[in-house]
Amino acid sequence: MAVYTEITDAQLAAFIAAYEIGELLSCKGIAEGSENSNYLIRTSSGQFILTLYEKRVLRADLPYFLDLMEHLAGKGIACPLPVKGRDGRALHEIARRPAAVITFLEGVCTSRPLPHHCAEIGKALALLHRAGLDFPKSRENSQSLPEWRRLYATNRQNADKVAKGLADVLGQELNFLGEHWPADLPCGVIHGDLFPDNVFFIGEKLSGLIDFYFACNDLLAYDIAICLNAWCFEPDGAFNITKARTLLAGYRSVRSLTDAELGHLPILARGASLRFLLTRLHDWLNPVKGAIVKAKDPLEYLTRLRFHQGISNPSAYGLSK
C-alpha cells in the first residue's frame, strides 16, 4: 500500500484546474501500487486515479509508460488511459513529483487465483502483446540479467542470513542463466509485473490491467514466465498445473507460441523466479526506514526457482503442444 507523498487541498485544486475534468468532489489516498503514491479522485465528470511518481520510477521513463497506456487503451486493452491536461500533456507535477491522472478501472483483485482467472490472464497477456507490436517507443528492461547481477553483488554477503546456502544458489543460477538465456525469441512490449494485485476482475471476467511501470521491450515469452510464477503456485508453494495449463491455453488462443518459445519456458521461468527472488531479497535486507510497504518474503521465490530448476520438458507446465 502506498501514499508516500501527502498533498494539500490547495496543491490539489491547482493541479486539477490544469485538466478539463470538472470540479473536485473527493480525493482519497489509496493503498495500491508499491512504488508510487496513488489517490482516487472523484470529480463532477467521473472517477480517476492520480499517481505521483516517487523516486523509484525514473522521470525519463514516464513518457514511455504513459504513451504505452494510451496506445494499448486505444487498441481496446482494458488498461488506464492517461488524461491529458489543458496543455495537451499527460505528465504534470504536484508536490514536486511528476504526476498523471489516469482513468479509473472498475474491478477487484483476486487474492486466490483460480483456473478461470488464469485463463483470463493468459488471454489478456496475449492481447496485450499483440496490441503492443506496433508501439513505436522502446524501453530496455531495467530488471534483467545486468540488474540481477548487481542485486546479487549487493546482497550476496547477507543472503545466507535469510536462508543458509542462498548466496551459492543465487550465484550458480546467475551463471547458468548468463550462459543459457535465449536471445532470439520474439520480442515486444511486456508488462513485466502482471501479478494478481495488478489485475481486476468483475465476477469471473477480467476488467482491467494496471501498473505498467515495469513495462519494457523484452522477450514476450518471459512475460508468460512471470505470470506462471505469479499466478500458478499455491500459498504452500506447490505448483498448480491446472492453472498453468489454463493460463497457457488462454494465451495460445490469441497468439501462438513458437517451438523455441515453448522449449525455453523452463529457463525463462527460472529467470522470472530469480528476478523476484533478488528484488525481494534486496528489499528484505535493505528495508526503507519508515516504509509503509511490508517487505515480501523472498523465499517464496526460492521455492519457485527450485521447481523450475527441476523441469527439463515444458510439458510439465501443462502444455498440450
Add this chain to the structure above:
Amino acid sequence: MAVYTEITDAQLAAFIAAYEIGELLSCKGIAEGSENSNYLIRTSSGQFILTLYEKRVLRADLPYFLDLMEHLAGKGIACPLPVKGRDGRALHEIARRPAAVITFLEGVCTSRPLPHHCAEIGKALALLHRAGLDFPKSRENSQSLPEWRRLYATNRQNADKVAKGLADVLGQELNFLGEHWPADLPCGVIHGDLFPDNVFFIGEKLSGLIDFYFACNDLLAYDIAICLNAWCFEPDGAFNITKARTLLAGYRSVRSLTDAELGHLPILARGASLRFLLTRLHDWLNPVKGAIVKAKDPLEYLTRLRFHQGISNPSAYGLSK
C-alpha cells in the same frame, strides 16, 4: 492512514452479499481514519465506505456510534449513514472484525483551514449539538480526566525525554483541571475529535463530518474547545484569533452559549490541549510495532496548552459577547 486488516475478494464477496447494495465493482483500501481499516467500495448502486473496527474501538460502543450517525443523518447532519444489511442490522463482521458499511460523503479535507472554514465548522458543530439533543443513547467520554490521569501515570517517567520539564507541566495541569473542571454546563452528544481531517468541503461549503468514534456525552462547550485547538492555530503554533472569532460566531449563529459556557472556555480549552497532548505523548513514547500511522508531535499541544494557560478572559478567543 490506515488499512490494518487485509481482506480477500472471497471475504468481501460474502460480506457484500449480506447487503442490498448491488454488485461489487471495486474496493480500495484508503488512507483515512487512524483507528480503523477503511475501504472505499463501489457497487452497482453507488459508493460506500466499509469500515473494519480494529482493537482500539470497543465492540460494545459500536451500536452507540452507528445509531448516532443514523440519528444525526436523519436530522439532516451531513454525516455518514450506516447501511443496514438484509438482516436489518448495521453491524456485521468481516475478517473476524466487526464491520459496517456507511454511505460515502463527497468533499475534500482542508489541510490549511481559513477563517471561512472555521465559520462553517462552528455552525456545523452547533447543528450537530442541536441534532443530538434527543438522541436516546448515552456514552461516557472515555477520554476525560480519569483517562488523562491514567495516561499521565503511564508516561510521566518518560515525558521529559520529549521535553524537559514536561512531566511537571502535565502533573500541575492535571491537578489544576481536577480542581476547576466545570460540572454543570449544558451536556449532550459531542463529536470529540472534529479535526480538519474529519471534515469535508466542496469549494468553500462544508459537505461532510466523519469519524464519530470518539463521540460521547459530555459538555457541549468542550467540543468547541477541541475545535478551537484543532482549527485556530497556525503551523508555527500561533493562535489565530480571526479563525476563533469566526468559529465561535458560526456556532452562536445556531446555538447560543450561556455565560457559564463562555466563562469556562479557557479551562475547557486547556483540557482539550491536555487531552491531545497526553494521547499524542502516549503514542509517541509507545509506538506500535509495525504501525502504519506516523505518531504526531505531542509538543504542538504543549504550545497550545501554554497559550490557554495565559488566558484569563474568554474575550481573548475573539468573543464579541
